[in-house]
Each structure stands twice: as structure tokens, then as C-alpha cells.
Amino acid sequence: MRSPSRWHVALTVGFLALLSVAPLWVDASGRGYLVTVLTRVVIFGLAAMSLDFVMGYGGMVSLGHAAFLGAGAYTAGALTYHSLDGSRLLGIPGTDQTLVTWPLATVVGALLGLVIGGLSLRTKGIYFIMATLAFNQMIYFLFNALEIYGGDDGVGLFAARRAIGPLDASDDTVFFYVCFAVLVALAVILNLVVRSPFGRVVRGCRSNMARMAALGYQTYRYRLAAFALSAAITSLAGAMAVTESQFLSPSFAEWTESGELLVMVIVGGLGSLIGGVIGAGALFLLEELSIDITDNWQFFVGVGLLAIVLGAPRGLTGVLLGLGRSHD
């Protein structure tokens, strides 16, 4: 178990600071369109960070987090959809007010996390991975069946506002900072959680579940609570992602999306929280750089991933912290 080091805090603050000025930099260099890419880094980085929380600290390898991403996207997206055409969802009028849709998506994610986690955590090891993946598929097919939102084609919500309270965040730079604020808040919260007594029990379960049980902890409940917290945050990220893209489709919940979140965590560095955001940054950067050269950038993601698994299992954060340590 890693103790919070000075270097780790410095890396977290440093990377977030870098991210906070990135829109100004891309604007100044005349590539303002990249702001939306940065926003996606923030949103998917948030999801990867919450996955790192269950995986790096809780030892629960989930290959089903795209289910929560999709749940958040469909909660927020459906409400927005109904506000656009004025229809009702189960008797409730729709809304594009993110102060309503985002918290609601978070709650839906937590509940879904309790159900999926509650069942999957009855299993261990490989079974757990496969069970989360299977639940992911179940959710994916359910979204596919929602003909009202375009079935497997999805539906555009382009006429919707990005309303945040009285603020209209339709401007991409404004919206970036809204998402960034959410990311910073949750980075602080998650860092506090992993250092809290609750977080210590969860980390203890990762190291030695039998011993934690022998000490009298209800390991199942602690792990389930951690899983649900992660699901809630990932679901929030899904809601943010649909507000960003203004397009709702089942692809949010595709199993490869779960895999990509996993990749972000590993590329960035497992068990560091900020690693998820760094990994998201690295992945979107690679996509952006290679998209002009080749359509098959995922091929190179695969090759790079193999290199990381075999050569640098602690990811970029591990490399950066290793550099930091050498100066200690």
C-alpha cells in the first residue's frame, strides 16, 4: 500500500494546473477547436479516476464501467430529449437543466452500482471481471432496445442548451471550466476518501480480505459502498459527456468503452487517482495526433498498451514519480 507522498500531491496539483490553462493555450495558438477535446479529457478522465478508485485502491477490476457511463448518459440525455419535444417521461416533464440532470444521473449510477456491484461482488477474481463485463452487455442491449431514443442509432440533442443554473454554458470554453471544476472537486473528495478510515478499510480489503474480515469488518459492505461511489461518479461523467456531445447513443455503454477506461487508468498509472486523467489526456492526444495520418489509430493504442503492460506496469505516473524519487 502506497502512502501519500509529496511527489504524488505535487504531480496531482501540477497536472490539474496544466489542464486549467490548456484552453487558453490552444486558443492563443489558434486551435480553439481543441477545447472540446480537452473537455472530453476532463470528462473521461473523471470516469477513469473513479474506476481507478475501485481498481487501484479497492482491488476490484471492473470491466463494466461503461454501463454506468451509459446510465448517466441516458438519464441526462433522456431528460434533455423530453424537454426538447415537450413530452413527458413517466409523467415527469423533461429538463435540460444540468443542475437537475447531473445529480439525478449520479443517483441513478449509485443505485445501478449497488445492484451490479451487489451481485458481482459475490464472485471473486476472474469471475468478477467476467460478471461486470456481462452486466455491461446487458445494459448495452437495454439501451439498444430504447426505440424512442433512436435504438442503436442514438438521437441528436443539438437544439438543447447547456444550462447550468442561470448560466448558459453553450460556449465551449465556459463548459470546459464547468467540467474542470467538477473534476477538481471530485479529485479532492476521492483523495480525502482514500485517506479516510473508510478508504483505509477498502484498501485493506485489497491487500488481505481474510484479515480484514477477521478484524471484524464487513468487507462486503465496504467494498460495495466503494463500488457504488465509483459507479455514481462514472455515471455523472456519462451525463457530462452527453451534455458535451449533445448526442445520445448506446455507444457510451459499449464494452470496448469499459476497456478504454481501463486503458486510461493503466496508461496513467494504477492507484494514483490523477493517473486516470493523465491517461485520458495521453489517449485523446494520441487520437488527435494520429487521426490525420491514419484511421486505424486504435491499432497503435493496442501496440502501445502491450508495451506498457510488459514494460511499465505503473504507467506514466509511475514513470514520473520514479523520476521524482530519484531526486529525493
Add this chain to the structure above:
Amino acid sequence: MNLFIEQTLNGLQLGFTLLMVSAGLTLIFGIMNIINLAHGSAFVAADVGGRTGNYLLALLAGIAGAAVAGLIVELGLIRRLYHRDHLYQVLATFALVLIANQAVQMIWGSTPRSVAAPEFLDRTVTVLPGLPYPAYRLAITATGIAVIVFLHLLVERTRVGMWIRAGRTHRELLGAFGVNVRLLYTLVFAVGAGLAGLAGVVAAPFLSVESGIGDHFLILSFVVIVVGGIGSLKGALYGSLMLGRTYLPDLFGRFVDPSTAATAGASVASASIYLVMVVVLVVKPNGLFGLADE
């Protein structure tokens, strides 16, 4: 009544196709304790072989190609991951999925293709008065039965099978007795991949062959194994047949008649197989026939 019989036969055929993928996977999980997401890609590799025209040639090429691919992957990659966390096995094989899917697209494009059944099976037989049924589907069911009988005899009646069973629980001891465990693992992995390849070729005529098609079968196989229990051939058999019957409406909607694939009913049917899994997880977390401590 005829419809019911036809549906059941279809379910059997699908179940046995699924079984060919799952049986190889469950052997790999059971003995090597390694998770392999790229297993479905062997399915694709074989599908590709299935386009060469001569069906029997394609069958042999598909199985051999998938087995050799499995051999290379085991020697070059999986071998380094035995002692690593499952997470890294997931990641490494996910990387293989990305590479394989993209490679298929780069080489053959993203347009789905269809593969014809071999001529001598491209007809119907009358299984019951008034119920014609495609001979090819019956042949798949027969192939699946042959595979499971072969695997059962291999695992339960031969020396290699004895090693496989021993390797599941007493890996070090098996090595101490002079068995080349590394070679055994490599062979099991190659046989598993070959089986996925076989499934890929035989399934090709009633699927539209495209990059990523293996993923569907891979995830279904995971469900089969979660339901049946890791390492249990019996579990894979019962799991496959159960899911084959349940999943049926969707798979046929999805692959045979794309226009009906869009209907909500099909997607709900495919979601329903996961309900089967949920029930089993609640009652028996290690699967129906899983070992008590995995």
C-alpha cells in the same frame, strides 16, 4: 408445434456453436487461470479463412490458423503474464482485440461479408413430416457434439487430460513430477484457440462476417462460463445449451434478418440471457459446476 421444434433445433445449433468457443475458453481459464479477451479474435481469424471459396479447405485453414495464432500469442505474450494480476491479462488481451479488429479492417475493409455453406450441406432435410430443416445447421450441431465428446474423452480418459486436471489445482507438484507444464499450457492454449477457430468457420455462413464479430461470441462465452463454472466442461455444455435457447431470438434477428434486428423485442431477448446469469450468481457464485474455491 413445428415452430417450437424448429426453434429448439436452432437453439441446439446455436448452443453448440457457443460451446465450441466456450469449451476452449473454460479449459484455458481452468488450467491456466488466465483471462483471455482475445479468444473471440481467433473466431474472426477463422472467419477470414472461410472466404477462400473451398469450404473444407477453409475449415482446415481456419482451425490451423487460429491454433497457430494462439500458439504465437501464448509464447510471445501470455507466458509472461501467468504470475501477474488478472488486470494485466485483461489489458494485454484487450490490446490484442484492438489490434486484431483493426488489422481485419485494414486488410479486408469494414463491409460485412457473407460466406456460403458447403454445397453438399446447402439443402434441407425433413426432420419430421412437414418440417424441412437446413442440413447445415444439423451438421453444426453434430460437430458440436463431436467436439464435446472428444474433449470429454481427452480430459477424463487420457494422460494429457490427467495432467490438465492436475494442473488446475496442483501446478507446482505437476512440474515436480517431471511434466513440462509450460509446454502443456502452450498446447492447451493452442487447442482452445483452434476450437474458437472451428466455431468461427462453421458459424460464418449464418453470420455476417465483420471485424468485431468475435466479441459478441466472446462475451456470450463469458456468460456461459460464469453460469457453468470455470474449468468445467459439463458446465460449459449446460451453460451453452441454456443460453443458446434463450438468446436465440436476438441472434437470429441480429444476423439473419437485419431489418428485424432493430426491433425492441430482439434486444430485450438478448438482455434476458444476463438475467439467467444473475440468477445463477445469486444462487451459486462459482457457477453451476464450478470448483468451490476458484
